[in-house]
Amino acid sequence: MKGKQVVDRRIHRTQQMLSDAFFALIVERGYDSITVQDITERANIGRATFYLHYHDKEQLLEESLLALFEDLTKDVELAPGFPATYQSLSIHVFQHIAEHHALYRALFKEGGPPFIVIRMHRWLASLIERRVLKAHIEQCTSNVDAGLLAMHCAGSLLALVIWWLDHDLAPAAEQLGYLFWQLISPGINDVLGIPLPESNAIPDTKKEA
Amino acid sequence: MKGKQVVDRRIHRTQQMLSDAFFALIVERGYDSITVQDITERANIGRATFYLHYHDKEQLLEESLLALFEDLTKDVELAPGFPATYQSLSIHVFQHIAEHHALYRALFKEGGPPFIVIRMHRWLASLIERRVLKAHIEQCTSNVDAGLLAMHCAGSLLALVIWWLDHDLAPAAEQLGYLFWQLISPGINDVLGIPLPESNAIPDTKKEA
Amino acid sequence: MKGKQVVDRRIHRTQQMLSDAFFALIVERGYDSITVQDITERANIGRATFYLHYHDKEQLLEESLLALFEDLTKDVELAPGFPATYQSLSIHVFQHIAEHHALYRALFKEGGPPFIVIRMHRWLASLIERRVLKAHIEQCTSNVDAGLLAMHCAGSLLALVIWWLDHDLAPAAEQLGYLFWQLISPGINDVLGIPLPESNAIPDTKKEA
Amino acid sequence: MKGKQVVDRRIHRTQQMLSDAFFALIVERGYDSITVQDITERANIGRATFYLHYHDKEQLLEESLLALFEDLTKDVELAPGFPATYQSLSIHVFQHIAEHHALYRALFKEGGPPFIVIRMHRWLASLIERRVLKAHIEQCTSNVDAGLLAMHCAGSLLALVIWWLDHDLAPAAEQLGYLFWQLISPGINDVLGIPLPESNAIPDTKKEA
DNA sequence: TCCTAAGCGAGACGGTACGTCTTGTCTTCCA
DNA sequence: TGGAAGACAAGACGTACCGTCTCGCTTAGGA
Structure with a gap:
């Protein structure tokens, strides 16, 4: 019983070292020039051992991401308030990005992994749909596809993220969150036929967040 | 003088065959499993000749795209009306996508080229900024970054494109264009402080386009 | 300790298979039309593995030779009698050539490796100098360069070898060895000022060898 | 008629430039690293033109040699005296080598053309057989193969040449020619059963040459 | 205390694609 | 018509990674 745990700890430690080494290398040199050899050398791990845990570097990236x-x-899910507002959700996203800005910059730049943008796009869309849109849509009788609206929001949000990373995270996350709300919510409400429910909200960052 | 032209024609023909073969293969098998060998075999071109024209398959893709x-x-630029509306521009985009839907589907799917989404995003943003946003912004005194707004629009537009490709191009390009205008323009106008200039437009596709 | 040996055995086996395959191909098709691919296919070895052991086919040949x-x-060195006589040494050489006549014929023919003749020449010269000439020269006060005499002997010996391979190894090795001694020793002795020391030897192969 | 001559002269000029360029490059960089491209560039000739005259660089070498x-x-053939002596013939050879020592050094060194040594060997053997040996053999009743003796002489002569090139052409051609006679003729005469015909010749270089 | 199972390092190996190099052929034009 | 220019097919080169494999070593429980 305990032996199992020790082994697990050992395995976990190996995987952690691989993951850390990989992220460090991505930041330093970009994703696609990195070889499995590079990762294992950096992590002080035998190359064969890498293959005991992952099929290839793409899988390692996937699991790490x-x-x-x-x-x-x-x-997002532990934050108070449901449904979340565009503002609060996006601020969480911006803060998360800021925490790992070096990594994300490297991932979004040329030579990043092929699937990262679309993957993140879909994942953000699903988050927005679950935490924000579903509740709005239930309130009205629109027949617009929820997934489509989610993609629209996620597309916009991701666009802001990319722009933000390009501009040294210049406006604060809260301001950008407010802008995101400004840009997104009128259109969505229009489409859903909601009579300015959120528009009444005073553009006060604190209150929203 | 004439000799030069003949040679150029020959070169152009070779490059065209490579480009065509590449696109055909991308549609059939996806981007990343294709080798230079595959391309040249399909194009009936010697492998070495490929390298006379391109450094690698990425460059071929880049130039073809x-x-x-x-x-x-x-x-877009030859269409009448300047500045273009969100609707008319996006309809051109949707029509372009529809024309090459098999190709774009393959490019956006997993295993597509690493840079395609971001590249297209930036390129759409630049198109929107030049053809639509610039004119609006000059009319008002907002200090919001034009590039940021362009990224937002492009992100949304690309999101709709991806969703559309996933849903068999279901709503007509005109309808999607109208939806895009509905989703995007209120937010942008809000941010720019424009008092519903376009909102007055009756949601009649023909008139807009 | 033992692991090392196992690995070494494996490596040695691989190299042996490459060497054998190479010699077989040289006999069949001549040296210069053989590609690394051919060798590894014949040896059932991956082409990349070849390059783990040798830089190119020339190095493989060199080490095999x-x-x-x-x-x-x-x-030659384990044979009784020192210094060796021209006759006994050359008979060893002829016997060695006869054992591998197919290989040597292929190597000396057009399309053989560029360096083979000179290499073998120098190597024979060195053997002759060490095993035969040195002793003679020490006995006399000649100031003729030992290396020059060695080259002369080796050149003649190699000439006989080439002639012999061209004539289906016709005279027996012993007879050719006797002829070599007849042709070489009077001149050398003349030059060294040795008063017919070997000339007295009755041309009886057994006694000489 | 005259037009033909002009064209021929032009062709000859082209071939001469190729040949000269090739020899120059061989001296500079060794035979085997030279490409057809190199030769034609040095000769200021189009590469395609090379192939109008020669199949490959080997053929060019062959014809130039x-x-x-x-x-x-x-x-050798215009020199007075027939049959020639070992000494006179070899002195001609040494002088010829000395004239082109840079070229021969490059040809005999590693990376030289594959066939050069054997080719030269056979060619010298044939020269010796025709100019020297044939006459001797006719005088006696030996049944030793003339070709074999010729190979022996040529092998020795070539050996001296190689040694000489390695030693900066140190002893004069005349001395080396005398040494060659000393080394070769006693053995040959022994084998042919000739009772010291040439041995009477006073080792006086001038008289011989 | 030894045993034994599992994680791991080391590195040989087969395989695939790469981008480069050289060859020999061809076509078009110029002098 | 000989030569220059240069696109092209063909194919070997040596390199780089990949993913698999076998072999011992280590180590920490369980016998």
Whole structure:
């Protein structure tokens, strides 16, 4: 019983070292020039051992990113208030991005992994749909596809993220969150036929967040 | 003088065959499993000849895509009316996507080229900024970054494109264009402080387009 | 400790298979039309593995020939009697050539490796100098360069070898050895000022060898 | 008629430039690293033109060497005295080598053309057989193969040449020629059963040459 | 205390694609 | 018509990674 745990700890430690080494290398040199050899050398791990845990570097990235995304998901889901507002959700996203800005910058830049943008896009869309849109849509009788609206929001949000990373995270997360709300919510409400429900909200960042 | 032209024609033919073969293969098998060998075999071209023209398959893709994008750019710039409306511009985009839907589906799917989404995003943003936003912004005294707004629009537009490709191009391009205008323009106008200039437009596709 | 040995055995086996395959191909098709691919296919070895062991086919040949030459060196050095006579040494050489006549014929023919003749020439010269000439020269006060005499002997010996291979190894090795001694020793003795020391030897192969 | 001559002259000029460029490059960089491209660039000739005249660089070498050898053949055949002595013939050879020592050094060194040594060997053997040996053999009733003796002489002569090139052409050609006679003729005469015919010749270089 | 199972390092190996190099052929034009 | 220019097919080269494999070593429980 305990032996199992020790082994698990050992395995976990190995995987952690691989993951850390990989992220460090991505920040330093970009994703696609990195080889499995590079990762294992950096992590002080035998190359064969890498293949005991992952099929290829893409899988390692995928699993490492999953953990990262789940951090954010938890943030969002544990935050008070449901449904969340565009503002509050996006601020969580911006803060998460800011925390890992070096990594995300490297991932979004040329030579990043092929699937990262679309993957993140879909994942944000699903988060927005679950935490914000579903509640709004239930309130009205629109027949617009919820997934489509979610993609629209996620597309916009991701666009802001990319722009933000390009501009040294210049406006504060809260301001950008407010802007996101300004840009997104009127259109959505229009489409859903909601008579300015959120528009009444005074553009006061604190209150919203 | 004439000899030069003949040679150029020959070169152009070779490049065209490579480009065509590449696109065909991308549609059939997805981008990343394709080797230079595959391309040249399909194009009936010697592998070494490939390297006379391109450094690697990424460069071939890049140049081929550029030509594709420029088709669209021309469509948009030759269309009557300046500044363009969100609706008319997006309809051109949707029509362009529809024309090459098999290709774009393959490019956006997992295993597509690493840079495609971001590249297209930036390129759409630049198109929107030049053809639509610039005129609006000059009319008002807002200090919001034009590039940011362009990224927002492009992000949304790309999101709709991806959703559309996933849903068999279900609503007509005109309808999606109208939806795009509905989703985007209120927020932008809000931010720019424009008092519903476009909102007055009756949601009649024909009139807009 | 033992692991190392196992690995070494594995490596040695791989190299042996490459060497064998190479010699077989040389005999069949001549040296210069053989590609690394051909060798590894014949040896059932991955092409990349070839490059783990050798830089190119020339190096493989070099190392394989070295082993061959060392067989002969051992024959000569373990034979009784020092200094050796021209006759006994050359008979060893002829016997060695006869054993591998197919290989040597292929190597000396057009399309053989560029360096083979000169390499073998120098190597024979060194063998002759060490095993035969040195002793003679020490006995007299000549100031003729030993290396020059060695080259002369080796040149003649190699000439006989080439002639012999061209004539289906017709006279027996012993007879050719006797002829070599007849042709070489009077001149050398003349030059060294040795008063017919060997000339007295009755041309009886047994006694000489 | 005259037009033909002009064209021929032009062709000859092209071939001469190729040949000269090739020899120059061989001296500079060794035979085997030279490409057809290199030769034509040095000769200011189009690469395609090379192939109008020669199939490959080996053929160019062969034809160029043939011309060189024929110079020597003429020297030997026009010299007074027949049959030639070992000494006089070898001195011609040494002088010819000395004239072109840079070229021969490059040809005999590693990376030289594969066939050069054997080719030269056979060619020298044939020269010796025709100019020296044939006459001797006719005088006696020996049944030793003339070709074998010729190979022996040529092998020795070539050996001296190689040694000489390695030693900066140190002893004069005349001395080396005398040494060659000393080394070769006693053995040959022994084998042919000739009772010291040439041995009477006073080792006086001038008289011999 | 030894045993044994599992994680791991080391590295040989087969395989695939790469981008480069050189060859020999061809076509078009120029002098 | 000989030569220059240069696109092209063909194919070997040596390199880089990949993913698999076998072999011992270590180590920490369980016998």
